[in-house]
Amino acid sequence: MKKILVVLIVVSLLLTGCWDKREINELAFVQGIGMDRDKDGMANLTVQVLKPANLATTTGGGGGGAAAGKPYEVYSSRGVDFAKAFANFNTEIARTLFLQHNEIIFIGENLARSGIYDMLDFITRNPEFRRTSYLIVVTGGTLDDLMKLSKNVEKYPYREILGMIQNQRNTSSGYVCDINHFVEALETEENQPIVGRLEIVKKDGKPQHARFVGAAAFKNDKMVGFLSEDETKGIMWMDNLIKNTSLVIDKGPKGEKTHTTFTVIKSKASITPKVKGDNVSFDVKISFESNMIEQDAKYNLTDLKMIKSLEKLQELKVKSEVEDALNAIQKKYKVDSVGFGQKLQEKYPKVWRKLKDKWDEVYPNVKMNVSVKAIMKRSGLTSKPIESR
Structure with a gap:
């Protein structure tokens, strides 16, 4: 009996419970994250976060209507590097950013031209970033413009662009690159990466919609130009x-x-x-x-x-x-x-x-x-x- 008691005590000490659990009502689900650098060289992050209360659609049978307001919110942060910019979100968002559902990383043109090595280092070290996330270079506007596009079939811009990427992959109508693909090309001395290019279309100075137009050619981690x-x-x-x-x-x-x-x-x-x-x-x-x-x-x-x-x-x-x-x-x-x-x-x-x-x-x-x-x-x-x- 003493031996059994000792075993039970040891086992109970090893059972730590759900020490890393996170309640769903404590998370901010990210659906699209953009990364760029400003003229001062500061790292900028822009995220599109779902607002669960506003995702409800109109129900049938007279059972109420759609929730008021857009189903997402856009937040931006900056820092000396991407890790600091990411940490700075804690000062303005009440919930913890949850990245594991995100499938797209938008790259601003300034960052693409200056080199994305620091960005890749940050996202490949963070276990919440999916290595299968698509990489897209954004031109014709800011990442904030992209996250607030007005003309969309889907409820929020991220889902619209994700659908466009999947259509391109299914119909071979545009170049699709994910993190794994880019890093593999970067680590192969005989090859250079290519990334799909997304252009923001404006009317009267206001962003209206986005479209894929060719690709961006890279020399190592720096974008050198566009491909038609x-x-x-x-x-x-x-x-x-x-x-x-x-x-x-x-x-x-x-x-x-x-x-x-x-x-x-x-x-x-x-x-x-x-x-x-x-x-x-x-x-x-x-x-x-x-x-x-x-x-x-x-x-x-x-x-x-x-x-x-x-x-x-x-x-x-x-x-x-x-x-x-x-x-x-x-x-x-x-x-x-x-x-x-x-x-x-x-x-x-x-x-x-x-x-x-x-x-x-x-x-x-x-x-x-x-x-x-x-x-x-x-x-x-x-x-x-x-x-x-």
Whole structure:
């Protein structure tokens, strides 16, 4: 009995209970956090916090109405670093910020240009930040403008933008990057990160809505410039990120102005380094399958020659996007955003060891041989165009 009593006492000492529990009514649920630096170099944080009492919607059967007021509040804080700015929220918010439901981190343009290493250090050390949170560079306005957008289908701006990101990922219409992806690129000496870009659209000086416009190119942790939508799409072709996306051709087989739209259902890209003496080049090959979904011309798709002509036009369009992307990252910004250096290291490690210390000088002048192959699988439910009598 004495032995049993001793065991019970020891076990009871080890049972500490729910020492770290947090009551739900003591938490402020963050749905969107923005980080930036001001002109003085101070770290700025902006958070969108849910107001649970105002989230209720109109109930049926005459059982009352919607809660008055917007269902969120926006708070801002600043400090000498992001940890201090975060701690300063305690002086104006009655609840403890809860970050584990947040899926987006908005990066202000000033911070992006000055370097986001300190921000990454802060969020990767804090266990409440999700490493799968999306990173978005915000331009055209402040983070406060973004958090207070007026035109939204959803109840609060964060949910609207999250839906836009998920649509982009599902339709390959824009570049999507999360913390893990960025850090992985940052820690790979042969690769440079890319982050999606969100632009705030204003009317009469007031922010109205936001839209995704291409991406932001980084050199290590600093943003060096913007990529257009076509340039961004070109990088996505090379990175094997294209599926279920639209491809619009604005001219016909004879050069006539027209619009024909296809959906890319499958794509594959391969990048192969070639070494001949002291010369390095890369073969960039892209193949894809598509379905026609709309045309404003009257092409007869029972004609094999017409199908081949439309495939050729698709190939030219995709090749143009890829070459535009290469011109931007290789010539304009001089950043290896696709990982050509990594491909060279994998196939020719000895050559890479000779070039890695001067890759920044060699890479902008490396020849890229781009080839594209398109196959049109289907034309929908009709092959012949509709003819009016």
